[in-house]
Amino acid sequence: MTVALRSPQLVGALIPVDNAPVDANLKDDFHKYVQGMRNIEQVQVKRQADADDILKKYEKALPIRQFLLTNLVRSSDGEHLRLRIPVKTLTLSLDKMGDFPFNDPDEVRYDGQTLIVRGTKSHYVADDVLPLIGRFFPMFKLIDIDSGHWVISERPEAFRQGAS
Incomplete structure (x- = not known):
């Protein structure tokens, strides 16, 4: 997400997996x-x-x-x-590790296609941050996968199907 916001010309499309553009407290x-x-x-x-x-x-x-x-x-x-x-x-x-370097979506945004993949048993992409995601990444779509934070490791086939 940071690269896409800093240098959007380098990113054709973006798929953040269970991460949001906010500072997050890492779980224990x-x-x-x-x-x-x-x-x-x-x-x-x-x-x-x-x-x-x-x-x-x-x-x-x-x-x-x-x-x-x-x-x-x-x-x-x-x-x-x-x-x-x-x-x-x-x-x-x-x-x-959970810090995000941008905090004002009025200053920077990525207009490319963005697929946010969220683990429904994880706290890293809460419903209340979806509007903020939309301001940084206005072309975003959301896919929920029944998993914790380690979406790709926990549910590889569901991830593959959802991200294709």
């Missing part, structure tokens, strides 16, 4: 995910299955764990898996 889940990733980093796991075993203590849902584990890459020495985005960086960024 994010802090526990970072703790799980910190443990993965400390153990220096060699297999993704070992990392998943560690994350099970922090998140029960397999699709969400799988999404979080996409951050794993092989270390330069090939001995273990490491996090693409260092845990320290994630930890320092958590407080600002």
Whole structure:
């Protein structure tokens, strides 16, 4: 959304997934995910299955764990898996991760096609922000999917059908 508002000529169409153009408080889940990733980093796991075993203590849902584990890459020495985005960086960024850099839709807007995909069990795109979304993104359409925040991981087929 930020790129579309800053440089609309670079964006042909936009599909924000369970995000709105507002500052949002991240759920506590994010802090526990970072703790799980910190443990993965400390153990220096060699297999993704070992990392998943560690994350099970922090998140029960397999699709969400799988999404979080996409951050794993092989270390330069090939001995273990490491996090693409260092845990320290994630930890320092958590407080600002839910911030949105624009707050006046009268100053900037994106007139291209925009499909807002919302997880109905998530709080990140509440009904009361829809008018604001319409001011920033006047061509927006809304699709609700019966999921939490991790829409693509939780309901990949519903997302694929809704976004096509």
